[in-house]
Amino acid sequence: MSNASSSALSLENLSYAYRSNWVLKRIHALTEVSLEIREGEAFGFLGHNGAGKTTAMKCILNLIRPAGGKISIFGRDSREPEARKVVGYLPEQPYFYDHLNVFELMELYAVLAGIRRAEAGPAIARALDLVKVSARKRSPMRSLSKGLTQRVAMAQAIVAQPKLLLLDEPFSGLDPIGRRDLRELLVELNRNGTTIFMSSHVLSDVEHICGRVSIMVQGKIKALLDIKELANRPTQHFEMLVRNYDRAAARLKALASSHDAGENVLILKFEQRARAEEALRLALAEGASVEAFHPADHGLEEIFVQVVQAGR
Amino acid sequence: MGTKVYLIALNTFHESVRSKVMYSLLFFALAMLVASLLFGSVTIGDRIVVLKDFGLFSISLFSALYAVISGTALLHKELSRRTIYNILAKSVRRWEFVFGKYLGMLLTTAVMVACMCAALLAFVYLLNGEFSAGIVRASLHIVIELMVVCAFAIFFSSIVVTPLLAGMLTFAVFLAARSTEYLMYFVNQDGVSAPLSAVLKSLYALLPHLDRVNISDLVVYDAAVSWSLTFYSFAHAAAYSGVLLILSTWIFSKRDFN
Numbered sequence: 001m002s003n004a005s006s007s008a009l010s011l012e013n014l015s016y017a018y019r020s021n022w023v024l025k026r027i028h029a030l031t032e033v034s035l036e037i038r039e040g041e042a043f044g045f046l047g048h049n050g051a052g053k054t055t056a057m058k059c060i061l062n063l064i065r066p067a068g069g070k071i072s073i074f075g076r077d078s079r080e081p082e083a084r085k086v087v088g089y090l091p092e093q094p095y096f097y098d099h100l101n102v103f104e105l106m107e108l109y110a111v112l113a114g115i116r117r118a119e120a121g122p123a124i125a126r127a128l129d130l131v132k133v134s135a136r137k138r139s140p141m142r143s144l145s146k147g148l149t150q151r152v153a154m155a156q157a158i159v160a161q162p163k164l165l166l167l168d169e170p171f172s173g174l175d176p177i178g179r180r181d182l183r184e185l186l187v188e189l190n191r192n193g194t195t196i197f198m199s200s201h202v203l204s205d206v207e208h209i210c211g212r213v214s215i216m217v218q219g220k221i222k223a224l225l226d227i228k229e230l231a232n233r234p235t236q237h238f239e240m241l242v243r244n245y246d247r248a249a250a251r252l253k254a255l256a257s258s259h260d261a262g263e264n265v266l267i268l269k270f271e272q273r274a275r276a277e278e279a280l281r282l283a284l285a286e287g288a289s290v291e292a293f294h295p296a297d298h299g300l301e302e303i304f305v306q307v308v309q310a311g312r
Numbered sequence: 313m314g315t316k317v318y319l320i321a322l323n324t325f326h327e328s329v330r331s332k333v334m335y336s337l338l339f340f341a342l343a344m345l346v347a348s349l350l351f352g353s354v355t356i357g358d359r360i361v362v363l364k365d366f367g368l369f370s371i372s373l374f375s376a377l378y379a380v381i382s383g384t385a386l387l388h389k390e391l392s393r394r395t396i397y398n399i400l401a402k403s404v405r406r407w408e409f410v411f412g413k414y415l416g417m418l419l420t421t422a423v424m425v426a427c428m429c430a431a432l433l434a435f436v437y438l439l440n441g442e443f444s445a446g447i448v449r450a451s452l453h454i455v456i457e458l459m460v461v462c463a464f465a466i467f468f469s470s471i472v473v474t475p476l477l478a479g480m481l482t483f484a485v486f487l488a489a490r491s492t493e494y495l496m497y498f499v500n501q502d503g504v505s506a507p508l509s510a511v512l513k514s515l516y517a518l519l520p521h522l523d524r525v526n527i528s529d530l531v532v533y534d535a536a537v538s539w540s541l542t543f544y545s546f547a548h549a550a551a552y553s554g555v556l557l558i559l560s561t562w563i564f565s566k567r568d569f570n
Contacts, residue, residue: 064568081403
C-alpha cells in the first residue's frame with residue numbers, strides 16, 4: 001500500500017432516506033455516514049445485509065441522491081460526471097447486455113469510461129488478461145457462467161485504469177481459484193497505487209487486501225479499524241484440547257469460561273489469557289496430554305459479529 | 313460528449329436489430345404487402361394505387377408499432393436488468409443516456425422503414441416497371457413522424473413504471489396525433505358543449521399534427537409534394553421531440569436508481 005495521504009474519497013455526514021411503498025414511512029438507509037479514504041489505501045466497507053453499503057456506493061456514483069451530506073472524489077463533488085472519470089465500479093450482481101460479446105461489451109464501457117476508441121483495443125486486452133478471460137473475448141455475454149461474468153465485471157471496472165475502484169461484493173459468484181486470482185489482482189492493483197473501496201462478506205479476503213475497515217450497522221458507521229493493529233493485538237481468547245485429564249479435571253474446568261467433554265477429550269475455552277496460561281501449566285504439571293492450545297478469536301470476524309450484535 | 317451519445321445510440325441499435333420483435337414486425341409488414349397484391353387484383357380500379365396505399369399504411373403502422381413496443385421496452389429493460397447502473401456510473405450524463413437511447417431507437421425504426429420501403433419499391437417496379445420516388449418521399453415523412461413517436465415512447469417510459477402502460481399511452485398519442493383534424497371537425501359541429509369544445513381545442517393545440525406530416529395519401533395519388541412541406545414537417549417534429557426529450561431528461565435526472 002502506498003503512503004500517500006491525500007483524500008481519494010470523502011463522505012461527510014452522508015444521509016439517505018426513502019419512503020416505503022404503502023404507509024409512506026420514512027426509512028433511514030444511511031445516517032450521517034462520514035469516512036475519509038486516503039489515496040492509495042485499500043478500505044473494507046463492511047456491514048450486515050441491508051446495512052446500507054450498496055446504498056452508500058450508489059450515492060457515491062450519483063445513482064441515487066442523498067438526503068444530506070457531501071461526497072467528494074479526489075476533491076471533486078461526486079455529482080459532477082468528471083469526478084467519476086477516475087472511478088471504476090463493480091456492481092453487486094452485475095448485469096450486462098447479453099446481445100453483446102465480451103469484447104463489444106468491454107469496448108462500450110472502455111469508451112464510456114473515457115478511452116479513445118482507437119486506444120480501446122490494447123486497454124481491453126490488458127484488462128481481460130488481468131482477469132484471465134482473454135480466451136473468451138468473442139463469447140456472447142449470455143453464454144458466460146456466473147464466475148466468468150464476475151471476471152468480466154471486474155475487467156470493465158479496471159479497463160480505464162481508474163484511480164479509485166468501488167467494488168460491491170467483488171467475490172460474489174467466484175470459485176476458490178477465481179477468489180484467489182481476484183484477491184491477488186486487487187493486492188497488485190493497490191500496490192501500484194489504485195485506491196480500493198470494497199464491500200464484502202468474505203472477511204478473510206478483506207483482511208488480506210485492506211489496511212482499514214469500517215463496520216456499518218443499520219445505516220450508521222459503528223466501528224473503524226486498522227487491520228494491522230488488529231493483527232498485532234494480544235489475543236485473549238484461547239482454546240485448549242486435553243486428554244488424560246482426570247487428575248486436573250475439576251481445576252481445569254474451574255479456570256475455563258466454558259468446557260465441553262467429548263470421548264476421552266476435554267475442550268476448554270478461555271476468555272482471559274492469564275487463566276489460559278495457568279490452565280496450560282496445570283495440565284502439563286498434572287501429566288495431562290495437551291493435544292492443542294491455540295488462540296480462539298477470529299480477529300475481524302469476531303469483532304464484526306460483536307459490533308453488529310451490539311449495534312442492532 | 314457526442315461520442316457517448318453515439319455509443320449509447322449504437323448499442324441501442326445493435327440490441328434492437330438482434331431482437332426478434334423487429335423481425336416479427338418486418339415479417340408481418342411484408343406479409344401485408346404481399347396481401348395487398350392480392351387485394352389489388354380483386355379491387356376495381358388501379359392496382360398500383362391499392363398497392364401503394366396498403367404498402368405505405370403498413371410501413372407507417374408497423375414502424376410505429378415497433379417504435380412503441382421496443383421504445384418502451386428498451387428503457388424498462390435497462391432499469392429492470394440494472395444495465396443502466398454501469399452506464400451512469402461512468403462519467404455519462406443522464407441527458408446523454410436519454411438522447412443516446414432516442415437516437416438508437418430512431419435509427420432502428422429508420423432502418424426498418426428503409427427495408428419496407430425497398431420492398432414496396434420492388435413490388436411497384438415488378439408490377440408497373442416504374443421507380444416511384446413518391447414512395448421514398450412518403451417513407452421519409454414516416455421517419456419524421458417516428459421522431460415524435462420515439463420521443464413519446466421515451467417520455468412515457470420515464471414517467472410510467474410499466475412498459476405496457478407506457479406503450480399504450482404512446483400508441484394512443486400516435487393515433488390521436490394522426491387524427492388532429494377530426495378534433496376541429498367535432499368542435500365545429502352543432503351541439504358541442506363549451507367545456508368539450510375547450511378540451512378538444514386544447515388537445516388540438518397540444519398534440520403534434522402527425523396527420524399533416526404524413527403524406528402517404530398525396531403520394532398514392534401522385535399529387536405534388538413541395539419540399540417546404542418536408543422542411544416544415546421536420547421542423548415541427550424536431551421541435552416537438554426536442555421538448556419531449558428535454559422533459560424526459562429532466563424527469564430522468566430526478567430519478568433514483570435503487
